[in-house]
Amino acid sequence: MKLIELIDVSRSFGEGELRIDALKSTNLAVEAGEFVAIIGPSGSGKSTFLTITGGLQTPSEGRVLINGNPFSDVSEKKRAKLRFEEIGFILQASNLVPFLTVQDQLHLANKVERSKVDKQKRDDLLKELGIFELKNKFPSDLSGGQRQRVAIARALYHDPAVILADEPTASLDTQKAFEVVEILARETKMKKKATIMVTHDERLIDYCDKVYVMKDGILTERVGS
Numbered sequence: 001m002k003l004i005e006l007i008d009v010s011r012s013f014g015e016g017e018l019r020i021d022a023l024k025s026t027n028l029a030v031e032a033g034e035f036v037a038i039i040g041p042s043g044s045g046k047s048t049f050l051t052i053t054g055g056l057q058t059p060s061e062g063r064v065l066i067n068g069n070p071f072s073d074v075s076e077k078k079r080a081k082l083r084f085e086e087i088g089f090i091l092q093a094s095n096l097v098p099f100l101t102v103q104d105q106l107h108l109a110n111k112v113e114r115s116k117v118d119k120q121k122r123d124d125l126l127k128e129l130g131i132f133e134l135k136n137k138f139p140s141d142l143s144g145g146q147r148q149r150v151a152i153a154r155a156l157y158h159d160p161a162v163i164l165a166d167e168p169t170a171s172l173d174t175q176k177a178f179e180v181v182e183i184l185a186r187e188t189k190m191k192k193k194a195t196i197m198v199t200h201d202e203r204l205i206d207y208c209d210k211v212y213v214m215k216d217g218i219l220t221e222r223v224g225s
């Protein structure tokens with residue numbers, strides 16, 4: 001089942017001679033249980049691609065479907081709701097809230113949407129990611145690798161269809177980077193998510209099912225590596 005689908009998606013900035021075609025006509029489908037890597041040099045369009053896929057900005061042309069829902073051509077309000085329900089984001093700096101404990105990082109969204117805290121689900125997830133014993137600690141007490149695990153737990157807590165990670169290991173040493181990507185790969189398989197990870201680190205792509213290369217706004221699948 002296709003959880004992410006981009007159909008002829010492009011994005012440009014500016015006009016006339018100043019126009020930058022950051023993303024050229026892009027087609028991509030990611031199935032449930034598939035872990036996809038996107039690599040490419042700085043300025044090649046990776047973040048533009050990921051923010052459009054995640055509905056943080058809209059394409060100039062084309063359509064994005066997330067879990068079958070049209071995502072790019074709906075109102076900002078509808079898109080925000082879909083984004084919340086269907087997408088988990090993991091960013092380079094884990095973006096944890098400094099004054100919340102690990103367990104409360106997960107519950108922040110419960111507060112925002114006034115939904116019930118699911119303690120069982122939270123604890124199971126924290127155990128799965130090896131951070132259960134840290135649940136009452138604050139981000140400043142955690143190592144970089146532990147923070148990224150919390151960020152992964154937070155992204156998974158709402159059971160989104162899609163996980164989007166932009167350079168999730170950029171601040172980690174090699175061993176910790178491997179551990180974090182291994183967790184992402186495992187959770188993607190186990191929970192049948194569609195996961196896209198943008199990375200500049202070629203060593204991490206062994207964990208991925210498919211690798212795409214972004215160059216000058218053009219996305220190409222790398223076959224047989």
Ligand SMILES: Nc1ncnc2c1ncn2[C@@H]1O[C@H](COP(=O)(O)OP(=O)(O)O)[C@@H](O)[C@H]1O
Pocket residue numbers: 013014020021022040041042043044045046047048049
């Ligand atoms: N909001 C924006 N306004 C103008 N140009 C942009 C904007 N966002 C990205 N770009 C340009 O689009 C190109 C791709 O950028 P980006 O997607 O951030 O690349 P990457 O993430 O691969 O480093 C770059 O030339 C960048 O300067």
Ligand SMILES: [Mg+2]
Pocket residue numbers: 046047048
């Ligand atoms: Mg970027």
